[in-house]
Amino acid sequence: MIDPKILRQSAHDVAKNLARRGYKFDANLYLQLETQRKSLQVENEELKNKRNINSKSIGVTKSKNEDISKLIQIGEEINDLLSGNERELNLVLSQIKNIELDLPNLLSDKVPDGTSEKNNIVLKSWGKPREFGFMPQDHVSLGDRLGLFDFESAGRISGSRFAIIKGPLASLHRALIQFMLNLHTQEHDYEEIYAPYLVQSQALIGTSQLPKFESDLFKIAGDKPLYLIPTAEVPLTNLVGSNVAKESELPFKYVAHTPCFRSEAGSYGKDTKGLIRQHQFEKVELVQIVKPKESEEALSSLTSHAENVLQELQLPYQLVSLCAGDIGFGANITYDLEVWLPGQQAFREISSCSLYGDFQARRMQAKWKNEETGKNEFLHTINGSGLAAGRTLVAVMENYQDADGSIHIPEVLIPYMNGKELIN
């Protein structure tokens, strides 16, 4: 949610900023609703004030054993006026709220212009794609040849976009997750969290997947609806919701491994083969919750922590700044890490690191006590994948393949594989 004060004071500037995303914010309509809200709310509070004064004098009059019938009548009249006013006020307030919840976050000035991923800007490249003396295969044929993928059974059991991974490849997948968790907890000072995979709608509103993107989520039937988390960002960030953190506790740095569940209704037809786009995948997620002043620094540290995973695994990648048209709904700025996939001869997203500013904190009422000002202020939230485990498995398979289709275990993972060095 964008700060309502900013919306009121500079609605047209906001509209200009959001237009960079291709979002059309009707500033005039908003300001018109705001004008109505203001006069209705002032009227509302004046009436309540009158009622409070009247009711108090009834108490005083009654205690003197004097007649109160006239005062009660006044009270009733005030309530008549109030109920009409309240109906109008609530209507306007809900219209304003709907507009505000629909509004994406303001973009940082650093975000490049552009309408699609073609306009994203590569800021940095790390590592050199390996020279193969043969035609590198993609992970699907590698896995099939090894007999360690079973998409057919997965389809029969669960449907399309589910995977079954077997034997040493499943172990490698698990090893990647263990390796990432250890790296982040031991080298990068994150606190490991085990968190629920099912969450209430309120938590998803907090991190801004709801109300707008319900179709991307899996919803569990029941009296009180629960949703499968699309990312550990949801439970991790909500850890600080409805709370006022002490300054001395900050920053919070959380890491969690969870499965992620995405309905991805809009993406059918893309990446239908293999592990790239699944309804269920594993991810190690990094979240930092910091003072506003420290948030840009936190984003670059978090991004470098995700990069470290790729560097330790010796996987070539590039760091990309997402352009205005490609950036996520709640993000102020986003850096993607794209790993080199020899089988596709392309860089593919493997991590997305975003600064949300106070956008999520405002929705979930996550605050900190600023000792300097003595005030409770909104925190800033940052999250990023560190990394998506399924896609990392893909990258390891394709980058570490041999001419005969066997796969070398990256050096840092060998201890996690009981000393195994080769899958064949």
Added chain:
RNA sequence: GGAGAGGUGGCAGAGUGGUCGAAUGCACUGGUCUUGAAAACCAGCAAGGGUUUGUAGCCCUUCGAGGGUUCGAAUCCCUCCCUCUCCGCCA
């Protein structure tokens, strides 16, 4: 799942229809005293929102959440959530 008890300010804890946003204690902040500290004493000390040039003033809201009754609700009624104790079930 069943039975019972309870959810009030940072914490503890009073308050069962009327000047209650809420006694009291602790904690915290400032002051007096003191060489300094402690003690004692004095004072202050919730959050959100509206109005506003305003971290001034005034006003509104908030006693687990949401509804309701009433001129007036922490207090009465309904629904839900959570915590504790006992029983049942269970990895």
